[in-house]
Amino acid sequence: MATELTHHTAAQLAEGLRAQQFSAVEVTRAHLNRIAEVDGDVHAYLHIAGNTALATARSVDAALAAGEQLPALAGVPIAVKDVMATQGVPTTCGSAILKGWVPPYDASVIRRIKDARMPILGKTNMDEFAMGSSTEHSAYGPTRNPWDLTRIPGGSGGGSAATLASFTAPLATGTDTGGSIRQPAAVTGTVGVKPTYGAVSRYGLVALASSLDQAGPCARTVLDAALLHEVMAGHDPMDSTSLTGQYPDVVAAARRGALGDLGGVTVGVVRELGGDGYQAGVRQRFDEAVDLLTAAGAKVVEVSCPSFTAALGAYYLILPSEASSNLAKFDAMRYGIRVYPKGVDDPTAEQVMAATREVGFGAEVKRRIILGTYALSSGYYDAYYGSAQKVRTLIQRDFAAAFEVADVLISPTSPTTAFPLGDKLDDPLSMYLQDVATIPANLAGVPGMSLPAGLAEEDGLPVGLQILAPARCDDRLYLVGAAVEAALTSRWGGALLDRAPSLDREAV
Amino acid sequence: MGASGTGETVLAYDEAMAAYDPVMGLEVHVELNTATKMFCGCPTTFGAEPNSQVCPVCLGLPGALPVLNAKGLEGAVRIGLALNCTIASWCRFARKNYFYPDMPKNFQTSQYDEPIAFDGHLDVELDDGTTFRVEIERAHMEEDTGKSSHVGGATGRIHGAEYSLVDYNRAGIPLIEIVTKPLVGAGDRAPEVARAYVSALRDLLRALGVSDVKMEQGSLRCDANVSLRKRVSDDATSSEQKAVPFGIRSETKNVNSLRSIERAVRYEITRQAARLAAGRRVVQETRHWHEDTGVTTAGREKSDAEDYRYFPEPDLVPIAPEAAWVEQLRTTLPEPPAQRRRRLQTEWGFGDLEMRDVVNAGATEAIEATVVAGASPATARKWWMGELARQANTRGLELSALAITPAQVAELQALVDAGTLNDALARQVVEGVLAGEGGPAEVVAARGLELVSDDGPLIDAVEAAIAAHADVADKVRGGKVAAVGALVGAVMKQMRGKADAARVRELLMERLTP
Amino acid sequence: MSAISREEVSHLAMLARIDLTPDELDRMAGQLDVILDAVATVREVAGDDVPATSHPMPLTNVTRPDEVRPSLTPEQALSGAPESEQQRFRVPRILEED
Ligand SMILES: [Mg+2]
């Protein structure tokens, strides 16, 4: 029973709860048991909130018994990335500097999840302050890929992706600054969506790079992602960059896409996001997906986005710049740890700040803060930060031109499958290259999705297909994604994750 | 040679002026009187208990985001318009990055190269009635910091303190920073220009209703940049003089009264002049003004290492004020204070000196309201510049803070005009009103201060005085009329002041002279 | 050629308030060099005529009404403080007002 429940999709759980086939407490308990069973190996969770999750589940069961009308995902548990402020529940962002910090407030997204009556199972591991593509930069130890525990689960949201792939949560939240939802989804065989910038409130999400950050859903199916997307998105007056106005119905789009007809849809293959730098098995699965889209009735064209070649450079200037400022607040004065410098009598506030930040931040965070401090400093601003912001304009223009001829764009999500833990830790640049295909969407603010495209032949590990759509047209991701998913699962005879190792103790 | 022990050597002001031409730049920070902070909904009430007016946003908690206060933006635009500035058609906020414990995010949300208002001016009237035009470089929006108090050490000051305690209630309070262009051509009147500018700015902001402008509470703060350059012409406004490059400047921070601004600028001129005259350099640095000793002392040296790494604030979207909205705000501007002053002076028939004293005392509004309530301008002026000014002074209050309203002053004067009170009694009534005993009529009734207009009791008192001071009475009878004053005094004392002294004198003379 | 020196990294670390050991300084100078080299292409891509984009979505004039919202309680505000005293955040001695 427990295993069954943890292997249900969110949509199935919602349906079963409404039909009272099982209770929300049973569902939550099944997931807590599964966490106890397998998370010791996977380490997807930093904090487990079992009691509050069960309390929420109980209130949902009571409401269902009373015949109350509840939100669609009421009683469906969720794992939350540790970058989201949760009142009364520790929030560390994977950083030692925030060890033990318990926020006195909820992020707006968390409010929405609570309003949707979804039990929050716990907080998921991540690269420190979301800087990384492997979740190895967590101060609390890496998360392991459920497909192969010696490999990385992607990052920064490796914890969230791993909960899905290890069946310790049916849904999870992520944040995506340069691919932190999509790349983990790709390497764990799950679905991840970065909505249009401003679709989901950033209030209460510990900022990495404000102009790039966007929260979104992580799930095992396209429909599940759409259901969570609907919960998370919506205008928030607490976020100045929050979008107003009509927002497309992503759930309807996912259901329509599952019917498998893409007649009238033009799909653009981005020439610059593919080719030599991409692993052979990744390219192979991507090419198959293109054929599949054609078979579903879509028109496939090639588009060129020449400025994308400069996207990585622009990203690694804008992100560190904004991050260097956003992370200045971690200074040991108001919250977080405080470290006194060794061998200094009667240290000043300044010295305590510097000592705390030395001890509290990991190497990658320090690297990016220094890089950002450099890019913003008076002598270099124009050359670095200023130029990067111009590249951003060019990338937006490239997208605009491409979307003149195509409804959506596609590419592999990540150039490689999951690499072994430790492989790229001492080579920041090769780690950065993981995000080469996902970064343009963040720079331009457009939405993107990654969904499973199969396993690479050479290593048997998941490959992700990325779909990109124009700003505010997130529904197109779901339409096309659901069609691809339907075609692939029927070819595979089931979900890709069915082929993942069980991780069960008995099976080992 | 002047100044106290902690000051540097200074040159006499006249000598300094003979050799050097001062250039000033004034930066004024104004706290807006909005109900909430600039970027969050926390209240701005002054004097609340520590850390009771903070939220995730103004406390800089991880994840929090700013949203601009519409009233703060409106205040900024109205100030810009009142200072004859151009209002930006598109501008952004910027982050000014530096670490300081009273700054929750370790950056200040401010404006940098795109201020909301720029290129304006304010015409400032000087003591001699001439006008000096202060060119305004910019007015921009930003947020205040928290407040730290220093514990340990001798004086509670920052130096020598063991640790500090921070209250973030003030963090995020809306500020408008108003920056002048370099003020040249003021010559030896530079200190006066500085004072007059801040005074005029304060009047303007008060008239706009955007700020409490209370310097003692810090809702208006001034930083004065002063530098000297060689004097090449007797005329500070001549083109040769203006062509001389500026000297190195010092920045004196947080000078918090009008008088101090004038004194601080004057001190800096004489201090820098002494250095230059001795062949030494002026150091580019922050200086602190000491009200008690009247000197400035060196603070942090401004070096090129100071790099605020400004960049556009990504968490706030650009501001593009619509022209129609700006024009609508323009119609809400009050009459410019200088123009209003001239109009009132004409209406009231005051002389230049009288009017200047009224303005300097901050009595214009009170007199205007008293006149509206029915008093004559002359009597209104007499009250506010006389007895009430004295009362305010002994209480250490501003005139506007006295517990008597212009309407009550007009009522009081009406009682005097009706013969119900004499001046001495009226002053007692003022005491009563200020003591919270009610309005003038109530105080008169309660204290029984009405003049005795019935001759009966007066005649009794007069007879008694003549009997008691027979020697004095004889002198008067003998022709020494001046001696009657002593008898009048005796009668007034007997009547406890509640008599019309002229009538008493009349009654006495009737009895003592043929 | 090295774009960024050890001394420069040390100055940046001071600006960013991070103590770095001599070892870290060396390693970081090397890594930053590699990264800056890789990102340097951005300087050649866009001409003077290209405007900069600071915000991905073209929103303007987002404001909130001047209405009071509940603050945190002082206890909540101070709940994460490493040290507090007299309902204030206690911080080490401060060198100099800015
Ligand atoms: Mg300022």
Ligand SMILES: [Zn+2]
């Ligand atoms: Zn606040």
